Amino acid sequence: MAIVGMGYFLPRSAFIPQLTLYSISFCAYLFLVYTFKNQKYSLNFILISALVLRLLLMGAWPVLSDDFYRYFFDGQLIGLGINPYAALPGDLLANGTIPRSVYWETLLDKMNSPNYFSVYPPLHQLFFWISTWIGEDIFHNIVSLRSIVLVFEMINLWLIKELLINLKIPTYRLAWYAFNPLIILELTGNLHFEGMVLTGLLLALYFYSRKNVKFTALGWSLAVGIKLSPLLTAPIWIKSWKKSDFIKFTLITSLALLVLFAPLLLGGQLANFYTSFRLYQSSFEFNASIYYGLRWFSGFFIDYNPIGLLGPSLNFFAAALLLGIGFFKKTLTTSDLASNIVWMYLVFLLLQTTVHPWYLIPALGISLFTANYLFIVWSGSVFLSYHAYSQQVFKEDFRMIALEYLLLLIALVLIGYRYHKNKKSQIPH
Numbered sequence: 001m002a003i004v005g006m007g008y009f010l011p012r013s014a015f016i017p018q019l020t021l022y023s024i025s026f027c028a029y030l031f032l033v034y035t036f037k038n039q040k041y042s043l044n045f046i047l048i049s050a051l052v053l054r055l056l057l058m059g060a061w062p063v064l065s066d067d068f069y070r071y072f073f074d075g076q077l078i079g080l081g082i083n084p085y086a087a088l089p090g091d092l093l094a095n096g097t098i099p100r101s102v103y104w105e106t107l108l109d110k111m112n113s114p115n116y117f118s119v120y121p122p123l124h125q126l127f128f129w130i131s132t133w134i135g136e137d138i139f140h141n142i143v144s145l146r147s148i149v150l151v152f153e154m155i156n157l158w159l160i161k162e163l164l165i166n167l168k169i170p171t172y173r174l175a176w177y178a179f180n181p182l183i184i185l186e187l188t189g190n191l192h193f194e195g196m197v198l199t200g201l202l203l204a205l206y207f208y209s210r211k212n213v214k215f216t217a218l219g220w221s222l223a224v225g226i227k228l229s230p231l232l233t234a235p236i237w238i239k240s241w242k243k244s245d246f247i248k249f250t251l252i253t254s255l256a257l258l259v260l261f262a263p264l265l266l267g268g269q270l271a272n273f274y275t276s277f278r279l280y281q282s283s284f285e286f287n288a289s290i291y292y293g294l295r296w297f298s299g300f301f302i303d304y305n306p307i308g309l310l311g312p313s314l315n316f317f318a319a320a321l322l323l324g325i326g327f328f329k330k331t332l333t334t335s336d337l338a339s340n341i342v343w344m345y346l347v348f349l350l351l352q353t354t355v356h357p358w359y360l361i362p363a364l365g366i367s368l369f370t371a372n373y374l375f376i377v378w379s380g381s382v383f384l385s386y387h388a389y390s391q392q393v394f395k396e397d398f399r400m401i402a403l404e405y406l407l408l409l410i411a412l413v414l415i416g417y418r419y420h421k422n423k424k425s426q427i428p429h
Helices: 002-008 015-039 043-055 068-079 089-094 102-110 122-131 138-166 171-178 181-189 194-208 213-226 229-237 243-260 262-266 270-283 290-298 307-328 334-350 357-369 374-389 398-425
Strands: none
Touching: 002 015, 002 181, 015 171, 015 181, 015 374, 043 138, 043 171, 043 181, 068 089, 068 102, 068 122, 068 138, 089 102, 102 138, 122 138, 122 213, 122 262, 138 171, 138 181, 138 194, 138 357, 171 357, 181 194, 181 357, 181 374, 194 213, 194 229, 194 334, 194 357, 213 229, 213 243, 229 243, 229 307, 229 334, 229 357, 243 262, 262 270, 290 307, 307 334, 334 357, 334 374, 357 374, 374 398
16 A cells, blocks of 8 residues: 555655655565565466556556656657657747647646757657557556556566576565565656566576577667667677677677667667767766765865766776676576676666666566575665655755665675675585
8 A cells, every 4th residue: 555655645755755655665575575485375476466566556647757748748749750859849849840738738848858859769769659649648648658568567577487487496586576666666657668678688588598599689679779778788798609699699689779779860860869868978967876976076176066077987987897797707597697787787877877766677677586686675775865856956865875875785795795605605625
């Protein structure tokens, strides 16, 4: 019921009540996982329970994010035959390209990015367009898009189940994904697409476990086609295949991505897309860790925000580290591949200037096939970042962010200690 309370009755600004209900739901989540671990419930029961929990939010208005207004704006533009990368939203209304109506004006007024070209890849846009087929009604658009998200959630649950069975990992771990409140709220509730990104990564793992190069490549391409962020895992494939299979994987992936991004490449608006993408990377700040530390330290030497320098520099450093993981961490098994992906996501997110809670979801889903519980811990503490919306004016409380990352650091130290202890115990005396 805590999930229902958050989804239907509390605004984003009601941080303390939201945090209280989230804490209750997270404790209930841990209890459910413990119960399923010890009572040996069937996997079908977990799947049905997960579906019911998600259906509870079917009629809720997204309260923790307003990204969906841009989703439907872009989707409606496609329906009118207008390229969503070609013009700024405000200009389209001002010059009469789109009609003046309560629906369009509401989308534009509530949108958080009216002065930016769309940064969502073409495959993302496809689902925006489908969700607007039902007409110019925001609530109906929400239900339509939520239905699509729910379908992908069911695919994720099935793929996780199959992978757990194939890898001979205890199947109760499905509950770590099925009942996680962050996943339920951010995907079904707030309509983010990281669940679809996870679908692509899970497909890649599923077919990799079967040594199927073609479908592994297509699965990974799907993840990148939804959002560019899975490109961070590209180096992991360097040591995952023998030479001939790597060449085949690279060719199939390149062809698939050319097809998925063809509307953007052929539409002549790549420059607009890149401009908005770079602006996002070098202008926006939210719930960062290392970046905020460096920004604070730089304040002793300069009197301006160095994000324009620090943002690209941290991305370059992240790319170097990820390449290092790709070259030096040999991947032999599916579990090895999953573990490396999780660590790559951790490195990437810790070096970003913006870390929204839903960014954790792909790595959290993949971590179920490893002994790494960091993202499960982080999914409990990351909700503290929503404190920034508790006032009329967006303002982050760095004590909340410090607490969030302190809990993550403690978990990292404990996991490292356990790994070292286990490794030491395996050394013959």
